[in-house]
Amino acid sequence: MNTSTIIITGPTASGKTARAVALARRIGGEIISADSRQIYRGMDIGTGKDMAEYGDVAVHLVDIAPAGYKYNLFEYLRDATAAEADIISRGRRPIVCGGTGLYIESLLKGLRLPQVPPDEQLRRQLSGKSLEELTHILASMKTLHNVTDVDTPQRAIRAIEIQRWYELHPEAHGGECDPEPARSLIIGVEIDREARRKRIENRLRNRIDHEGMIEEVKGLLDSGISPDDLIYYGLEYKFVTLYLTGRISREEMFVQLLIAIHQFAKRQMTWFRGMERRGFTIHWLPYDLEAEEFTDRIVSLTAEQQ
Template identity: 35%
Template sequence: MKIIIITGQTATGKTSLAVKFARKFKGELVNCDSRQIYKYIDVITGKDKRLLKTRKIWLIDLIKPDQYFSSFDYKESALRVVKDILTRRKTPIIVGGTYLYLKHLLYGVETENIPPDRLLRRKLANKKVENLQEILRILDVPSLNRLSHSEINNPQRLIRKIEIIKFRAKRQHIEPPRFDIALQKPKNENIIILPDYLRLNSINFKIIGLKFKNNDDLKKAIEQRVEKRLEQGAIEEVKNLLTIGFKSTDPGLKTIGYQQLINFLEGRISKEEAIKQWITKEVQYAKRQYAFMKKDPHISWREV
């Protein structure tokens, strides 16, 4: 029994490698990209529509762009999918660069038993980042101060922090995660029992991380990717999403690429500036990806 995980920096060819492993090991792909869980946002997120016609990829096109989807939601969904794949004696191949999703799935977190508060999320969904920061400051200054620069400007991370603090305020004691449960196969039964998260010592894992040799290669690859996305109709896709009624404040459209093109389409910046900002944001994101992932000792790195 094995689970293969392919992660790493954006634009490194993770999906292509995952497909090769799927053919070799009779595997099924499980998406671990926080942008590809959204329906309708296809071009900028790099969904391979030709591949999707020939091969099933789990956890793609799950929700609409105006819906919220946390790492807790991902973990719950991924566990069910992995269990199903293992039960059918296939190899789950988890592919994507959203390390927060992967970390939550593999190791769990201290907030494991704190479920999403849907009502609270709806109330906070349309608030500006500054308003969310102020709410968190009122509730718990230390929690706000512990956030990184990217987290403190991420509405979804701020909402989750507020959610956790409010939950803990209602309960003085929270039961710890069920760390004692191991992945196991009962005797004489074709059933796979999964724990609350996937523990590395409970199953045969192989985690591969893809990274660029240097920053010059990184920037060149992202420039080429952005150019390709524009040729594939990125601007038209954003126009269609806005026409349908989705907004720049919707979770799915807060991703890199969409924000810059929305600013262009709404006249705040030029097309050239939008493309420049898009490339810069993607490069910064890729650097942050590696900064977080390189701390994980279980990842075997390959340069591309």
């Protein structure tokens, strides 16, 4: 990752996108998404794309794959690195914005991965195991994996599959990192737990009652995407699909989904704290700063780093 690239991250519902857009307008930047689900076309409300929020600011790695596809870390590193190089070549400033800690940390480390093929035999062996059992297996493995997004058995199985491939191919060593990765400026949008919980609940109610999130998922199912493929994406797409296929009630959908999003935000913060322990400096700025002051502070930090 280039030293001129700025990272804006933080937990879900902290307002990262608005901050990144304001900064991009200030410094002549373009945004590279670091959100593992905004990649998919047609998955807009549940992933919180808010495309209108970008306005005239260019954004990369949003809507680049069809819903139902299983985009992976190998592809993200390839595509994000290419987008960063393209932005810099045009004299613009890359701003990576999102809450998928694995994507961000892997970019910062300059991680390069081989493409891991599916292991159908292993998938058959693991099929039928509960998410708790799979998570326990995964917790005993050492390869970097995206625990923040592993909330379905399918994702856990894929993570185990990747680790098993590395065990069989020790020459890969879990991917290679740049010996001296660039020290990009990392900004974290800080929000206290209670404010975060309120924003998450209000946002969820609005998406269900006013924005049409249930209708969005129904449209995806009607288009031919299988329920299992949508459940794979977790969170909104998991619980709304369970509701639409009659496995849970509407009230159960809301309550279980709200709990899952709170847990997801907690896992995100655990990842970011882990990054700090692993040597990354994250400059935390309050979520409720005025936009101009928030941007001023980033510009000031950028000048200090040069």
